[in-house]
Amino acid sequence: MKVNDAIWGALLLALAAALLIHIQGFPTIPGQKYGPALMPGVVAVGLAVCGALLIIKGLAVLRAGEDPRWVRFDEWIASSRRVVALALTVGVNVFYILVVDWLGFILTGVIYLSVMFSAFGVRAKWIVPIGLVVTLVIHYAFYKLLRVPLPWGILQGVAW
Amino acid sequence: MSDAWMQAFGLVFEPYNMVVMLAASLFGLFVGAVPGLTATMATALLVPVTFFMAPIPAIAAIVTATAMAIFSGDIPGCLLRMPGTPASAAYTDEAYAMTRKGQAELALGAGLVFSAIGGLFGTAVLIVAAPTLAEFALRFSSFEYFWLVLLGLTCAVFMTSDRPVKGFVSLLLGLLIAGVGLGNPAGFPRFTFGSTELLGGIGMIPLMIGMFAISEIIRYAVDTNPEMRIADQPIGNVFKGMWRLAVRYPVQILRGSTLGTLVGALPGAGADIAAWMSYAISKKFSKEPEKFGTGHVEGIVESGAANNSAVAAAWIPALVFGIPGDSITAIVIGVLYMKNMNPGPSLFTNDPQKIYAVFLLFIIANLIMIPLGFLCIKAAKRILKVPRNVLMPVIMLFCVVGAFAINNTAFDVTVMLTAGVAAFVLERNGFPIAPAILGVVLGGMLEENFVTSMIKADGHWFAFFERPIAATLGALTLAVWFLPILLRRLRQLAPA
Numbered sequence: 001m002k003v004n005d006a007i008w009g010a011l012l013l014a015l016a017a018a019l020l021i022h023i024q025g026f027p028t029i030p031g032q033k034y035g036p037a038l039m040p041g042v043v044a045v046g047l048a049v050c051g052a053l054l055i056i057k058g059l060a061v062l063r064a065g066e067d068p069r070w071v072r073f074d075e076w077i078a079s080s081r082r083v084v085a086l087a088l089t090v091g092v093n094v095f096y097i098l099v100v101d102w103l104g105f106i107l108t109g110v111i112y113l114s115v116m117f118s119a120f121g122v123r124a125k126w127i128v129p130i131g132l133v134v135t136l137v138i139h140y141a142f143y144k145l146l147r148v149p150l151p152w153g154i155l156q157g158v159a160w
Numbered sequence: 161m162s163d164a165w166m167q168a169f170g171l172v173f174e175p176y177n178m179v180v181m182l183a184a185s186l187f188g189l190f191v192g193a194v195p196g197l198t199a200t201m202a203t204a205l206l207v208p209v210t211f212f213m214a215p216i217p218a219i220a221a222i223v224t225a226t227a228m229a230i231f232s233g234d235i236p237g238c239l240l241r242m243p244g245t246p247a248s249a250a251y252t253d254e255a256y257a258m259t260r261k262g263q264a265e266l267a268l269g270a271g272l273v274f275s276a277i278g279g280l281f282g283t284a285v286l287i288v289a290a291p292t293l294a295e296f297a298l299r300f301s302s303f304e305y306f307w308l309v310l311l312g313l314t315c316a317v318f319m320t321s322d323r324p325v326k327g328f329v330s331l332l333l334g335l336l337i338a339g340v341g342l343g344n345p346a347g348f349p350r351f352t353f354g355s356t357e358l359l360g361g362i363g364m365i366p367l368m369i370g371m372f373a374i375s376e377i378i379r380y381a382v383d384t385n386p387e388m389r390i391a392d393q394p395i396g397n398v399f400k401g402m403w404r405l406a407v408r409y410p411v412q413i414l415r416g417s418t419l420g421t422l423v424g425a426l427p428g429a430g431a432d433i434a435a436w437m438s439y440a441i442s443k444k445f446s447k448e449p450e451k452f453g454t455g456h457v458e459g460i461v462e463s464g465a466a467n468n469s470a471v472a473a474a475w476i477p478a479l480v481f482g483i484p485g486d487s488i489t490a491i492v493i494g495v496l497y498m499k500n501m502n503p504g505p506s507l508f509t510n511d512p513q514k515i516y517a518v519f520l521l522f523i524i525a526n527l528i529m530i531p532l533g534f535l536c537i538k539a540a541k542r543i544l545k546v547p548r549n550v551l552m553p554v555i556m557l558f559c560v561v562g563a564f565a566i567n568n569t570a571f572d573v574t575v576m577l578t579a580g581v582a583a584f585v586l587e588r589n590g591f592p593i594a595p596a597i598l599g600v601v602l603g604g605m606l607e608e609n610f611v612t613s614m615i616k617a618d619g620h621w622f623a624f625f626e627r628p629i630a631a632t633l634g635a636l637t638l639a640v641w642f643l644p645i646l647l648r649r650l651r652q653l654a655p656a
Contacts (some may be wrong), residue, residue: 001585003589008329022351026348026350027348032611032614032615033619034611034614036346038610038611039335039603039607040351041338043336046328046453046619047329047332047333054325061275074382075384079384082383084380085381086381088379089377089381090378090577090581093374093560093576094572096560097574097577109557112553116552116553119381120549120553121404123548126550130550139563142561142565145409146212146565147210147212148564148565150175150559150561150564
């Protein structure tokens, strides 16, 4: 998805304005000219200038008729399989973040992989077996070998 | 002196370290050879594992994996017309054209042998230049460091994008991310919005895993290219004819290696830009430029050497100043801090054996690249058949666990995911990612050195130009900013 530079410019201007307002609340250091507001302030001014330049550039592109659209979608938008794959790629990670503590790593991992395998067209009979094996291998490597405290969740009772 | 070298040998030739290097080589060769997995991604994936190692094996794993990945990126370029890593993109068409002419082994051999030579050249420069620079840098104060960081960030903007405005936006966003949390000279919690997790700042490693690995997986998910087909060609002895090439193109090898070293050492730009520039230069100065693009090996020799020399040279500013030469060393700097090997000139005086060990690692990595790379070429067809629809989800779950493992918090997984989506969207819209990374890595250093300098100078701006080196660096930075604008003005004023 390609968005016209003018929209990016407007977004950056908004961000710059929000920053400038927000840093008004930053304290000053007694006896010093430059406190914690300096760096974000400079960044905000820079973003505002770049935002303005991008608006000018984006409008010029629109006016010249090189590309009259504000937003141009890539080819994949026409392929429902890919749109679903994209949504799932982001979705499974959100799912993981939300449920891993409750469901535990192993169950979450198997679901996570199975969903992605189906999204990417892995053959049905392989989906769960590969998902299970890979999850167990990753669990072994990180939990046992590297001692990362991956959560057990509802499987706490059978933890090994 | 020699005592430190002995210690370095001891550190490097330890059996554990050797095993790590071998495993990292295989990992690097594999990641490089699979299209869509990059050398930077290999580094990001290694971090959670190296987290649990001693400093030298951790660095060894990264050094070997990246060197191997930059070479093996040539393999799918040659067989599939699809670069394995962005660093091979410059000459992918050329290599594929050679394959169609029945010269696959020549293209692969040239990629392998001249990668190793370029890598060794970059290493030699690293060995000579880094300690010299470090000695020089011992005299640097906050003024010099301020300019140096600013110069590095400037280079990153101008080197990585043909559209400086977008590079600049990317850099500013990086600086903004660096500003989150308590880590500023005043110790004031900025942009934390009451979140305790944000107090410590945004973790660099989850951020990089997101930007370099998750974004690639998203790109794979929406990839509309048809499934790849492997060129069906027997691959014979790839070393045949290499000596003849070396005799025929000595200038090209030297030029490619030198350019790669320079580009690598400049902050922000790495192996991929080195390869593009080198390929263009090779064509420009070639005696037979008309043959370029039709399956001519000359450009592959030159840019194949360039991208590997850049990998080594990027470590020069990273080790001496803590300024990353490319996105790989940006991650490396994070690892160095975690391993208590804070980059900077004092590392050279306090722990010279560790620096020498890094040099040795580079030499070994580039030497074992030849036999291991040869095996990788032999196994290439099998590697390229690895089903990517299985591989990508597995890598993604690995990223999730890896991001979690650094601090054992799910918050870092959120950071990773957000960074991945953001990097995907930004890159699609022409905002380069490298300046943002540099902004994140160097933001704290920039602010700290500025504030320290200002306190020392009692608020007088002129102090930034009072010391000779600072003045030179400052003038150079300002020149990079204003010269292009000035030149354009002059050109407009001059009658056509």
